[in-house]
Amino acid sequence: MVTIQEVAARAGVSVGSVSRYLNGHQLKEQNMKKIKKAIDDLDYRENLFAKGLKSNQTLSIGVLMNNMQSVFSSTLIGQIEEEMDYHNYGILLNSYRNRPEMLEQKFDFLVDRHVDGLIAFEIENDWPVLARMENLEIPVISINTKLAYPNVDSIVVNNRESTKKIVKRIIQAGHQQIGIISAPQTASVAKDRLAGALEAVEEEGFPLENAEIYYGDYSQKTGYEGMRALIKRGIRTFFVTNYNMSLGALQYIFESGLKIGEDISFASYDYPGVSDIVYPQLTVVRQPVNQMGIMAVERMFERIRNPQLTGETFVLPNEILWRDSIKE
Amino acid sequence: MVTIQEVAARAGVSVGSVSRYLNGHQLKEQNMKKIKKAIDDLDYRENLFAKGLKSNQTLSIGVLMNNMQSVFSSTLIGQIEEEMDYHNYGILLNSYRNRPEMLEQKFDFLVDRHVDGLIAFEIENDWPVLARMENLEIPVISINTKLAYPNVDSIVVNNRESTKKIVKRIIQAGHQQIGIISAPQTASVAKDRLAGALEAVEEEGFPLENAEIYYGDYSQKTGYEGMRALIKRGIRTFFVTNYNMSLGALQYIFESGLKIGEDISFASYDYPGVSDIVYPQLTVVRQPVNQMGIMAVERMFERIRNPQLTGETFVLPNEILWRDSIKE
DNA sequence: TTGTATGCGTTATCAA
């Protein structure tokens, strides 16, 4: 391993000069040339351990994910990686696999590695790890949940409004019964989505007993079962609040032989993929995943550059693709 | 930041003792207790910069991905992350976004960060970065391509055999024409898959001119266009060598109103998802993605523990799900 | 078994 000592020796200058050169200081033209040549000759590369030991910077940020299986998460991480690259920052990836009790350990792991910032996915306000975040001196960006700490930015989408809008439209189209496949009401995202649906029901004066809610667990399997249960009760109009469950729900529909847009009205949350390729294309709520990633990174560097900035909340709008899966 | 100096002072021992304690050495029971207490009291955490400066270890491995958008890649990275967690290792994530010319920079990035190992996805043998890998002193695991360097393990799947098997079956079922949607013959994975198909054609004595090949570019769009073109030429039996293109192909089929399993025979490479939920379920080749991730990590730690091991090639079998999309 | 002192590669302070 080549050190700046060796570079200095070869260039005939002191280590101080080499260090300064490397950090963009101005020195005598002559010396800069010599140092550059020595660096090239020796193929010198800086030692980030030594650098970090002094500066406490790693030029990397930690990403704390809920899971890696979902399309949402993997798309987002892809976008984040791409943005980080422009800044020449690395990302240290961690997943707590939807298990809050793993979070503290993961959190420590990243803090021990002195990441310069932290992006965390779907951390709920009542989880124990939050206490740690509070007095963390690096910027934290929370994705998909709003966390009320001064050093935390929150980037969320308007799930409640989107769900409300789509359910209202369903009601206005004259459907008499509606089946909603929802997720456990522990996560705030799930709560928001269901709340939006119920607000629509209320505001439209739709009979509450005609809105049947089935609670799945995010799995494709429970989406399938939920759809079967609801169809057996004679319901033909559906809103599914999560992508993965919508896959299971669709599977049951396809197997049943019922036709979407004719026998069945269907809408759901979604990502690019199935909803586009089936015919008719599905009416869906689509989250601005890429935009969230871009925003998270931009904001991260704003805060790294300007440490006295404090946390804010940014709400991005979902897109609703009105297509042909709801019978009008 | 609490240092071992402070821990030593509080415990009334020397820094050496604290350091040894932290690294699992045996010392007087009494002292170990005192040190443990001091560490707890002060909430000491080790400084990985300082540690790395001495040991040149980071307790993290680098992952060099081709892209983050594909299901293959994101599933794999999820599995790798999970396995790494058991070893308390972090992963430094990087993507070269299918652009070989980005690779060298990404590679340097990881090497500069002193990752203890490297897992790389779909690196081709003729790419410039290979020269660097050759004299890298850390273990390298290549996923999906076989690289011939002594310090590189290769984990690949038997794409050629799987494709051959499935195309043979199609031919044996009596189909007179077959349309193949394939990818550019630059990547070795793509070459293997097409080669397998052509081997089947040859071995079965199927007329070569009745096997029509359409070259897409992995995009859903070209899958769609490919399917349209082939259907217009009257072909009704298809094999699509890549998941993403199969989505586009399916989209065209669904729009056309033709029925899979009746008017159309269809098989493709795939991941859990669409092929399961549509009806009839599709006959597909499914790669052992999770197993590949597990194997990559296991092998990585074998080699970290035992540095004199040299690279080997591991071939994992694809699974073929024989279902109802090919008319018999 | 323990303490002391040196060095890992870099940055930054102080003099020159």
Next chain:
DNA sequence: TTGATAACGCATACAA
């Protein structure tokens, strides 16, 4: 503008 040198926090060789 430059050089010499003292940190940064830890591991370890050597001495005790």
